[in-house]
Amino acid sequence: xxxxxxxxxxTSPKKQTGSLARERSDSQPEGRSDSxxxxxxxVDERSADxxxxxxxxxxxxxxxxxxxxxxxxxxxxxxxVAEAGETSxxxxxxxxKRLYALWRxxxxxxxxxxxxxxxxxxxxxxxxxxxxxxxxxxxVNIPITKIVSEALSLPVRxxxxxxxxxLGEWLAGAGQxxxxxxxxxxxxxxxxxxxxxxxxxxxxFTSAAExxxxxxxxxxxxxxxxxxxxxxxxxxSARGIARMARKWLEAGKETIFKGTGEELNAQIMNELAxxxxxxxxxxxxxxxxxxxxxxxxxxxxxxxERAVLGGGASGAFKFIKAALVEYLEPRLVTASIDQIQIxxxxxxxxxxxxxxxxxxxxEGF
Numbered sequence: 410x411x412x413x414x415x416x417x418x419x420t421s422p423k424k425q426t427g428s429l430a431r432e433r434s435d436s437q438p439e440g441r442s443d444s445x446x447x448x449x450x451x452v453d454e455r456s457a458d459x460x461x462x463x464x465x466x467x468x469x470x471x472x473x474x475x476x477x478x479x480x481x482x483x484x485x486x487x488x489x490v491a492e493a494g495e496t497s498x499x500x501x502x503x504x505x506k507r508l509y510a511l512w513r514x515x516x517x518x519x520x521x522x523x524x525x526x527x528x529x530x531x532x533x534x535x536x537x538x539x540x541x542x543x544x545x546x547x548x549v550n551i552p553i554t555k556i557v558s559e560a561l562s563l564p565v566r567x568x569x570x571x572x573x574x575x576l577g578e579w580l581a582g583a584g585q586x587x588x589x590x591x592x593x594x595x596x597x598x599x600x601x602x603x604x605x606x607x608x609x610x611x612x613x614f615t616s617a618a619e620x621x622x623x624x625x626x627x628x629x630x631x632x633x634x635x636x637x638x639x640x641x642x643x644x645x646s647a648r649g650i651a652r653m654a655r656k657w658l659e660a661g662k663e664t665i666f667k668g669t670g671e672e673l674n675a676q677i678m679n680e681l682a683x684x685x686x687x688x689x690x691x692x693x694x695x696x697x698x699x700x701x702x703x704x705x706x707x708x709x710x711x712x713x714e715r716a717v718l719g720g721g722a723s724g725a726f727k728f729i730k731a732a733l734v735e736y737l738e739p740r741l742v743t744a745s746i747d748q749i750q751i752x753x754x755x756x757x758x759x760x761x762x763x764x765x766x767x768x769x770x771x772e773g774f
Contacts, residue, residue: 575602
């Protein structure tokens, strides 16, 4: 994922299979927890070239995108959260400026129809409020939908960032063709989105699939960003992976890495693992085993057939997958390891942007 500031680039439209014009079923009541993007992929009378603004707010980077109804990503703008400042007001103010500039510079000829926001943590979509985002300092009860809508004079919809990621992969990425799956994002934190029986599942309290905050057990005593102890996020997120690597360095164990712990990140460690570095291989295995511990329960509980892994730490997919499968294989009950699929995200940073377009189309824009 690009990490340099002010990265604005026009991207060639990505050809997607099918359309993102997913209609809400007439029998599906408004506001149901399983209602977003219900239905089948089909083209309707609305223009496939209508454009939306999509926003993915992460713990490290913010990604803005201009996306057509068909799922073509016309342009993106990526900037570090730190560039905006420390407060939610500063970050949202910069987001509004960058979203407006993205549309202005695109020359698409007409304004976008609406904005989709993917925010981390616990949210209230109907109210448009970010209740608590543990990896963003001070993000508590932020009425982000109202703020962005007033600034851009556009309708805005809010959804969990991992849910939009899952929706994007399901509609146009590695999740296509599978109606029972979990999409896991291994970024600053660990998030997930569930597709159950061909619908994005939010649960009764709109924050389903928060697997990053499921405890791993009493042996893990690390405090998570949410304030709880022993969460999956402390081992399987990019931040958790870097923490384990620093601990390895502090213990003076063998490694080919010559820098300091502060310089380590998931990308560097993936490069080290490719060269056979003992530290990186060990850390990725621990991350994969921890993820396997949680996903074993998820697979057995929900009888899923696929897990899609995305996010910054998924660059080490093959190392994490090996340990994940090692843990899963003897513990699966509802299916054998040969019947399920563990695959890597194919859309990457575009996934939540495409998911945002799908959500807005399903909402009737």
